[in-house]
Each structure stands twice: as structure tokens, then as C-alpha cells.
Amino acid sequence: MKFGGTSVQDAAAFARVAEIVAGERENSPVVVTSAMARVTDSLLAAFETARKDNFETALLSLDPNFERHLEVSRELTNDEQQKSFRRELELSKKEIGDLLERVSRRSLPLQMLKDAIVSYGEQLSSRLLTEVCCAINLNTRQVDARRLIVTDEEYGAATPVWNETEKLVRLELQPSIDNGEIPVLGGFIGATYSGETTTLGRGGSDYSAALIGAALRTGEIQIWTDVTGVLTCDPRIVPEARTLKTLSYEEAAELAYFGAKVLHPKTIQPAVDFSIPVRVCNSHKPDERGTMILPKSETTRRKVKSIAHKTGITILRISSARMLGSYGFMSALFQIFERYRTVIDVISTSEVSVSLTLDDTTSLDAIIKELKRLGEVEIETNNAVVCVVGEGLRGTSGVASQIFSTISDINISLISHGASSVNMTFVVKEAQVKEVIKRLHKTFFK
Numbered sequence: 001m002k003f004g005g006t007s008v009q010d011a012a013a014f015a016r017v018a019e020i021v022a023g024e025r026e027n028s029p030v031v032v033t034s035a036m037a038r039v040t041d042s043l044l045a046a047f048e049t050a051r052k053d054n055f056e057t058a059l060l061s062l063d064p065n066f067e068r069h070l071e072v073s074r075e076l077t078n079d080e081q082q083k084s085f086r087r088e089l090e091l092s093k094k095e096i097g098d099l100l101e102r103v104s105r106r107s108l109p110l111q112m113l114k115d116a117i118v119s120y121g122e123q124l125s126s127r128l129l130t131e132v133c134c135a136i137n138l139n140t141r142q143v144d145a146r147r148l149i150v151t152d153e154e155y156g157a158a159t160p161v162w163n164e165t166e167k168l169v170r171l172e173l174q175p176s177i178d179n180g181e182i183p184v185l186g187g188f189i190g191a192t193y194s195g196e197t198t199t200l201g202r203g204g205s206d207y208s209a210a211l212i213g214a215a216l217r218t219g220e221i222q223i224w225t226d227v228t229g230v231l232t233c234d235p236r237i238v239p240e241a242r243t244l245k246t247l248s249y250e251e252a253a254e255l256a257y258f259g260a261k262v263l264h265p266k267t268i269q270p271a272v273d274f275s276i277p278v279r280v281c282n283s284h285k286p287d288e289r290g291t292m293i294l295p296k297s298e299t300t301r302r303k304v305k306s307i308a309h310k311t312g313i314t315i316l317r318i319s320s321a322r323m324l325g326s327y328g329f330m331s332a333l334f335q336i337f338e339r340y341r342t343v344i345d346v347i348s349t350s351e352v353s354v355s356l357t358l359d360d361t362t363s364l365d366a367i368i369k370e371l372k373r374l375g376e377v378e379i380e381t382n383n384a385v386v387c388v389v390g391e392g393l394r395g396t397s398g399v400a401s402q403i404f405s406t407i408s409d410i411n412i413s414l415i416s417h418g419a420s421s422v423n424m425t426f427v428v429k430e431a432q433v434k435e436v437i438k439r440l441h442k443t444f445f446k
Contacts, residue, residue: 002032002209007283008125010068011075012041020224020286021182025138028177030216032187032209033129034143035121039065043118046096050103051110059097066093069124077135081258084148088127091121111155115189116197119146120204122186130184140182145208148172149190151198158190158198160211165190168214177216185212203264210278218289219280221271223263228282229291230260231300233307237434238441244291244305250419251305251389252278252293254423258345258387259310260348268293296391304390304444305401307437311430313345314361314384315413316368319353320375329374330354336370345385349379355414356387357427383413384433387425388440394421406443407436 001024003017021031022077042065049058064088073085099117102108117335126142133140148168151158172181187205190198200207206223213221228250231241247255249272257261263280269277271293281290333354337344340363347356353375358364364379371377393399400417403424414427427435 001029001223001224003034003129003224003283004205004226005034005037005040007224008033008035008129010364011072013283013349014066014072014132015131016283016286017129017224018136018138021133022136022138023286024337025156025182026183027219029182030173030177030212030218031035031129031133031140031182031184032205032212033122033125033184034187034205035125036068039068039121039125040118043096043121044114045105046100047114047117050100053104053321055097055100055104058100058103059093062093064098064388069128072128076132081131081135085128085131089124092124096120100323108332109155112196115155115158115199118199119186119189119197122189126184126186133182133184133424138182140184141176143172143176143183143185144191145185145187145194145280146191146197148185148311149200149208149211151190151192153192153196153198155198156190157201160190160207161193162211165192166215167210169212173212173216180282199305200266206264206267207270210267210270210276213276214274217274218276221276221282224266224281224283225279226282226284228285228288229280230255230263230293231444232305232308233437233441234259234309237437241441242445243288245289247293247305248296248391249293249420251391251422252371254387254389254420255306255308258288258385258423258425259308302392304388304440306387307440307444308387309384309433309437310345311358311384313357313359313385313427313430314356314364315380315383315427316371317353317355317378317380317399318371318375319378321352322375323354330376334366334372337375339370342367346414346427348414348416352417357383357414359385367426380413382430383427384430385425385427385434386433386440387423389423391422393424400424402443403440406439410436 008014008108046058046061073082103113104349130140130142150161150164167193176183188200229243232243236243253268275295278293279290342360342363368377410432412426416425
């Protein structure tokens with residue numbers, strides 16, 4: 001059971017989570033929690049302040065978030081638990097202060113220090129949730145996820161070492177579960193072989209839960225968030241968007257990658273490897289069943305199940321006569337993006353040109369400089385990717401026609417269809433994406 005930041009944002013939310021866990025106690029749950037809402041952002045901001053040689057101000061900026069943790073403790077736990085948690089919080093505060101001072105002095109690699117600082121959000125929330133659950137007589141025990149999830153040294157976006165992680169999770173958690181305990185862990189964090197704290201990237205708490213669930217061969221992985229499952233589209237654009245009962249792993253992966261906010265793209269893979277169902281639930285409405293993600297799901301009469309989108313997209317077009325009838329051009333192109341660790345979202349090719357989209361433009365200037373050695377480069381900013389997902393989409397005649405006739409008056413910059421059997425992806429201007437989503441939803445979900 002993984003609970004996101006909005007599921008543990010205040011005392012009322014912590015109390016709800018404890019009751020949800022209590023309802024599953026007969027099923028031997030393992031709990032993974034994110035940091036309290038807004039805490040990770042505050043820790044990152046403190047890191048940036050300390051980097052500008054002002055670590056005392058950085059530490060002071062965190063006081064409101066420390067107080068939020070104490071408020072939950074005061075409201076939901078007894079006096080002895082409150083004293084214990086306050087001691088834990090003061091120790092964490094001192095350690096964070098030491099780390100922020102190191103940041104200002106550059107005494108260790110900054111990315112390593114950043115991961116260590118950011119990890120305290122999950123460390124504190126998991127300790128606090130353990131105490132809150134104990135207060136309602138649940139047999140919970142906090143477990144440090146850094147003792148279980150072994151990663152490489154890619155700070156900020158570490159990759160777990162599966163064999164080691166699987167072995168440690170089973171060794172540490174299975175006896176605890178067998179003894180009737182409910183382990184509570186912070187998500188998003190791991191450690192290198194040498195014990196240095198790492199993070200799995202933003203949204204990595206989902207990944208942590210999936211890794212632990214896969215290692216334990218659990219019956220179900222539950223992702224508890226603030227929406228009821230996966231919806232037919234973004235409810236901020238179409239308020240009447242509906243919850244989907246089921247999705248296949250492939251459908252969910254495509255939706256996650258192309259903008260559905262309820263899932264982290266990496267979440268799916270550990271579940272896929274061991275065919276473990278993933279349920280997406282709403283911690284504010286725990287009685288609603290949410291969406292179940294399965295190895296395969298049934299096709300629907302309308303074929304289209306959901307429409308995802310992602311804004312802030314940049315299109316690059318590379319044109320070169322060297323492509324015509326030659327080999328190796330695409331390899332040279334991809335090597336440039338590999339060097340700058342930049343992911344390509346959508347790609348389309350012709351005999352003499354390649355069009356592709358990026359949402360990470362951190363290294364764009366350097367990438368363009370190298371691409372110009374291959375050919376002429378055009379850049380188009382302020383675009384959005386729209387992804388229409390449904391089982392059997394590629395093999396169903398008429399769906400593409402229905403999609404594009406619905407938005408026939410809107411210019412489409414790029415189309416990708418056929419690479420996946422469950423998705424059709426295209427690019428429009430960012431200013432028009434909401435209108436596109438509204439029209440498509442009305443067409444396919446009348």
C-alpha cells in the first residue's frame with residue numbers, strides 16, 4: 001500500500017491512512033509513504049538556498065514543515081509517542097543542518113548531498129505514520145528503506161539493483177510480516193552499496209512500492225492518491241471524466257508516460273515482471289474501488305479508453321540529404337541524445353528528415369549545436385503531446401479517421417501510430433490542447 005504526499009498532508013489525512021491500513025490488517029499489508037505534501041519542494045528549496053552560501057536561512061525556512069509534523073503528532077498520538085517523535089525530529093533537524101552547511105561549503109558532491117537532504121521528507125513521514133498507526137493499536141514498525149533498496153550511484157535518479165534489493169526485502173520484511181507486524185517505509189529513497197543515500201527520481205515512491213511488492217510476490221500493489229483511479233482524461237479539463245475499471249499494463253504504461261498523473265512510468269515494470277495487479281485508489285474516498293491494472297484487460301466497444309496529454313513539448317526537425325539511402329544516420333542522431341541523457345518522446349521519419357519531441361530541454365542548446373553537424377535543425381516550442389489509448393487500437397479500422405475528423409480544423413504537427421498496438425500519439429500547439437481533449441472526450445465518451 002503506497003500513500004502519496006496528498007494522502008499524508010495533515011492530521012486528518014494521516015488519520016484516514018491509519019484507518020485504511022487498519023481495514024487491510026488481515027491481508028498482511030506493507031505500507032510505503034511519500035513525504036508530506038510540499039515537504040520535498042521545501043527541502044529542495046532549502047538546498048538551493050544553502051548552495052548560495054546561506055545555510056542558516058535554508059534551515060530556518062524548514063521550520064514551518066517541522067511544525068506541521070509536530071502538529072500531526074500532537075493531534076493523533078499520546079504523550080510518550082510525542083516525546084519520542086520530537087526527539088527524532090530534533091535529531092533530523094540537526095542532521096539536515098549539517099548537510100546544508102556541507103552544501104554551502106561544497107565539501108561533498110552536491111547531487112549526493114541533495115539526495116541525502118531530500119530523503120528526510122520520507123524518513124520523517126514514515127516515522128510519523130508508524131506512530132499514528134500504533135496509536136490505534138496497529139502493530140506497525142518503521143523500516144528504513146535505505147536498508148532494502150540497493151541502487152547504483154546515479155544520484156537524483158538512481159536505478160535499483162534488483163537481485164540485491166529482492167534478497168534484502170525478503171530477508172528483512174518477510175519475518176516481520178510472518179510475525180504479524182505491518183512494516184512502514186519511506187518511498188523514493190534507497191542507498192548505494194557503500195550506504196550513501198540515493199533517490200529514485202520524483203514520483204519514485206510508486207516505484208519503491210512496486211519493487212517491494214514484486215520482491216514479496218504480493219497479491220496486489222495499491223497506489224493511494226487523491227483521485228479515484230485512472231480517468232478517461234484530465235478532470236481539470238473535462239470535469240465529467242470517468243474512472244476506468246480496468247487497464248492493461250501496456251495501456252497504463254502509455255498513459256503514465258504521456259501525462260497521466262496518477263502513476264509513475266517505472267511503477268509498471270516490477271508488476272509486469274511478476275504479473276502482480278496494481279490498483280489505483282483514492283485515499284479521500286477509500287470505499288470506491290478505483291482502477292485495477294492487469295496483465296491484459298478487455299477491449300471496450302468504443303476501443304478508446306483514455307486520453308492523456310503532456311504540455312511543454314519542443315519539436316526538433318533535422319533535415320539532411322545524407323539520410324537518403326544511407327545507413328548509420330539514426331544511430332549518430334540517437335548517440336547525441338544519449339550523451340546528454342535526454343529522452344525522446346515521439347519520433348517520425350521521412351527519407352530526408354526526422355521530427356522528434358522532447359519535454360526535457362535542459363541540454364537543448366548543446367544538443368542543437370551537435371545536431372547541426374548532421375543537418376539543418378528547426379525548433380518549434382510550446383507544443384503538447386496528445387496520447388489516445390485503448391486495447392486493440394492499431395488493429396481497429398476507423399478510429400484514426402474518427403480522431404482526426406473530430407479535430408479537422410486544428411493543425412497537427414506530428415503523428416505517431418503503429419509503434420504500439422494500444423496508442424495513437426500526435427502533437428498540437430499547447431494553446432489548443434484543452435480544446436482537443438474536450439472534443440475527443442465528447443466523441444468517445446458520450
